[in-house]
Amino acid sequence: MNTKSRSETCRSPQKPLLIKHNHRFYSLKLSIIFLITFVLFIFFHTRFNLQTPPSWQWKSSIFNTNTKDLNSLLHKLRHSVTFLPLKDLRYTNEALQGHTWFMSYFYDTHQDGEVQYQQFPSQSSLGRVLCLKGHDTHDGSWNYYALAWPEALPYNTTFMKGLTFVSYNHYDYGNLWHGLSAMVPFVAWHKMNNCSLVPSRWVLYHWGELRFKMGLWLEALMDATFNGLPNIERFDDADDGPVCLEEAVVMRHNEGGMSRERRMEVFDLMRCKARMYCNVSLKGNKEINDNKVLPMIGMTLFLRTGPRSFKNETIVTDIFQKECAKVQGCRFMVAYSNNLTFCDQVKLMSMTDILISPHGAQLTNLFLMERNSSVMEFFPKGWLKLAGVGQYVYHWIAKWSGMKHHGSWRDPNGDHCPFSEDDRRCMSIYKNARIGHNQTHFQEWARNVLDEVRTRKMEEGLKKSTTTSYSGCGCS
Numbered sequence: 001m002n003t004k005s006r007s008e009t010c011r012s013p014q015k016p017l018l019i020k021h022n023h024r025f026y027s028l029k030l031s032i033i034f035l036i037t038f039v040l041f042i043f044f045h046t047r048f049n050l051q052t053p054p055s056w057q058w059k060s061s062i063f064n065t066n067t068k069d070l071n072s073l074l075h076k077l078r079h080s081v082t083f084l085p086l087k088d089l090r091y092t093n094e095a096l097q098g099h100t101w102f103m104s105y106f107y108d109t110h111q112d113g114e115v116q117y118q119q120f121p122s123q124s125s126l127g128r129v130l131c132l133k134g135h136d137t138h139d140g141s142w143n144y145y146a147l148a149w150p151e152a153l154p155y156n157t158t159f160m161k162g163l164t165f166v167s168y169n170h171y172d173y174g175n176l177w178h179g180l181s182a183m184v185p186f187v188a189w190h191k192m193n194n195c196s197l198v199p200s201r202w203v204l205y206h207w208g209e210l211r212f213k214m215g216l217w218l219e220a221l222m223d224a225t226f227n228g229l230p231n232i233e234r235f236d237d238a239d240d241g242p243v244c245l246e247e248a249v250v251m252r253h254n255e256g257g258m259s260r261e262r263r264m265e266v267f268d269l270m271r272c273k274a275r276m277y278c279n280v281s282l283k284g285n286k287e288i289n290d291n292k293v294l295p296m297i298g299m300t301l302f303l304r305t306g307p308r309s310f311k312n313e314t315i316v317t318d319i320f321q322k323e324c325a326k327v328q329g330c331r332f333m334v335a336y337s338n339n340l341t342f343c344d345q346v347k348l349m350s351m352t353d354i355l356i357s358p359h360g361a362q363l364t365n366l367f368l369m370e371r372n373s374s375v376m377e378f379f380p381k382g383w384l385k386l387a388g389v390g391q392y393v394y395h396w397i398a399k400w401s402g403m404k405h406h407g408s409w410r411d412p413n414g415d416h417c418p419f420s421e422d423d424r425r426c427m428s429i430y431k432n433a434r435i436g437h438n439q440t441h442f443q444e445w446a447r448n449v450l451d452e453v454r455t456r457k458m459e460e461g462l463k464k465s466t467t468t469s470y471s472g473c474g475c476s
């Protein structure tokens with residue numbers, strides 16, 4: 001498919017070099033010799049663990065060399081930086097496990113309950129920085145990575161100052177859910193560093209292929225979280241030469257490894273930052289009904305157009321509106337996800353206690369509601385048996401962000417599938433089907449959820465309101 005000339009395959013390791021000279025000791029020389037020893041060590045140990053630096057010792061013998069030899073050594077060291085393909089095809093079948101197929105020679109740093117990440121330079125990288133090479137947007141095995149000491153960067157390197165976020169996304173930066181999942185670990189790392197470190201640039205990969213865009217919603221959320229629009233690196237200035245990064249953080253496991261508490265903190269931080277960015281009142285629903293005993297309840301029907309929209313929006317709207325009207329303090333809202341800006345969505349969610357919406361990426365917004373808010377989800381026929389575990393993502397994000405998922409309604413009726421109902425081929429018919437309704441069921445369900453939310457809000461109303469300002473958004 002790609003016929004461009006590809007000459008930069010991995011170079012073979014340099015042969016060890018013995019130096020015997022008797023001159024004065026230079027610390028510079030010594031450090032270079034150490035560097036070379038490390039490089040050799042790495043060549044002989046195909047896989048090393050970033051988490052636990054190798055504990056080995058060498059007998060320190062002092063080699064002495066003259067300047068000419070030193071330059072020659074440095075030259076060899078600079079040439080010996082070995083670039084490996086970003087996508088390691090040997091791990092295609094376990095692309096997301098352990099060290100994954102992306103930068104497969106490295107293991108992540110991981111403390112119990114915390115985000116899994118790689119950081120360069122670090123103690124575990126032996127002070128080396130991360131270097132990248134290649135612009136491929138179709139095949140990640142044509143893009144490369146390597147580690148190099150800042151004193152011995154490969155020739156013709158473009159050195160990029162500042163902090164770089166290197167993201168691996170197995171899916172797509174345009175989709176709200178998949179995009180957000182790839183960003184969560186960066187926010188967690190940011191929070192772990194007391195929100196003091198923000199990226200100068202982002203490098204986005206999908207299967208090792210470069211990506212230059214993220215969706216507008218995601219871009220705005222990152223803008224809000226990191227106090228600036230993400231600067232997505234295109235490597236235009238580097239030609240085909242290597243790029244080395246002064247500081248880099250690599251994420252390839254999304255929220256994996258993080259405890260529930262850590263996940264909630266990350267969503268709390270993003271919610272707070274998003275509201276601040278959009279000038280949304282922190283008080284949300286609380287203030288409006290200040291002098292009444294009954295709390296305000298926001299019920300939002302969040303509609304889609306096209307696939308997985310309701311077949312009859314009029315009647316679905318009517319059912320929920322009527323149930324809302326029966327509860328004092330309930331305010332009913334209807335919105336379409338397709339034509340709301342990021343801030344419209346942030347604002348809407350800040351006023352929503354009960355989010356009613358079909359399964360779809362727009363539900364990712366649910367973490368923007370106040371904690372403990374409620375979600376009601378709707379599926380077309382056939383998803384339960386055929387859609388796999390991915391259909392539960394909004395259960396997961398509800399749990400991670402401290403919301404309450406009140407289950408799903410699954411349409412028992414749907415388009416006819418010529419194969420048996422369990423046949424995988426039916427999924428292509430069911431996937432983007434539209435959703436009907438069951439008036440009795442919707443009414444009962446809405447009544448129960450409203451009842452629960454009202455009780456909770458009344459209990460919460462008795463307690464003193466806690467959050468009064470955005471200051472810091474939970475970051476010290």
Ligand SMILES: *[C@@H]1O[C@H](CO)[C@@H](O)[C@H](O)[C@H]1NC(C)=O
Pocket residue numbers: 155156
């Ligand atoms: C560095 O770039 C120059 C000019 O493009 C080229 O002639 C030279 O071979 C390159 N050096 C290495 C080590 O790639």
Ligand SMILES: *[C@@H]1O[C@H](CO)[C@@H](O)[C@H](O)[C@H]1NC(C)=O
Pocket residue numbers: 192193194476
């Ligand atoms: C973050 O702040 C806490 C408390 O002030 C402090 O103990 C910790 O060392 C800080 N962490 C970093 C990475 O600055």
Ligand SMILES: *[C@@H]1O[C@H](CO)[C@@H](O)[C@H](O)[C@H]1NC(C)=O
Pocket residue numbers: 277278279343
């Ligand atoms: C929020 O308010 C600030 C200052 O009043 C303003 O500059 C900014 O444009 C507002 N942002 C939004 C999204 O309305």
Ligand SMILES: *[C@@H]1O[C@H](CO)[C@@H](O)[C@H](O)[C@H]1NC(C)=O
Pocket residue numbers: 311312314315
């Ligand atoms: C939706 O339902 C209402 C009430 O049952 C009915 O009057 C209307 O014709 C339906 N609309 C569509 C598009 O089916």
Ligand SMILES: *[C@@H]1O[C@H](CO)[C@@H](O)[C@H](O)[C@H]1NC(C)=O
Pocket residue numbers: 305336338339
């Ligand atoms: C948003 O989109 C929906 C569905 O396409 C449409 O009915 C509605 O009028 C649109 N609203 C605005 C403000 O454009």
Ligand SMILES: *[C@@H]1O[C@H](CO)[C@@H](O)[C@H](O)[C@H]1NC(C)=O
Pocket residue numbers: 371372460
């Ligand atoms: C959410 O509900 C739990 C359990 O009822 C309660 O302990 C917690 O304080 C609530 N959180 C907020 C932010 O209201």
Ligand SMILES: *[C@@H]1O[C@H](CO)[C@@H](O)[C@H](O)[C@H]1NC(C)=O
Pocket residue numbers: 412438439440441
């Ligand atoms: C609608 O829901 C009710 C209550 O859950 C159930 O008893 C009834 O069978 C459903 N009707 C249809 C047509 O599925």
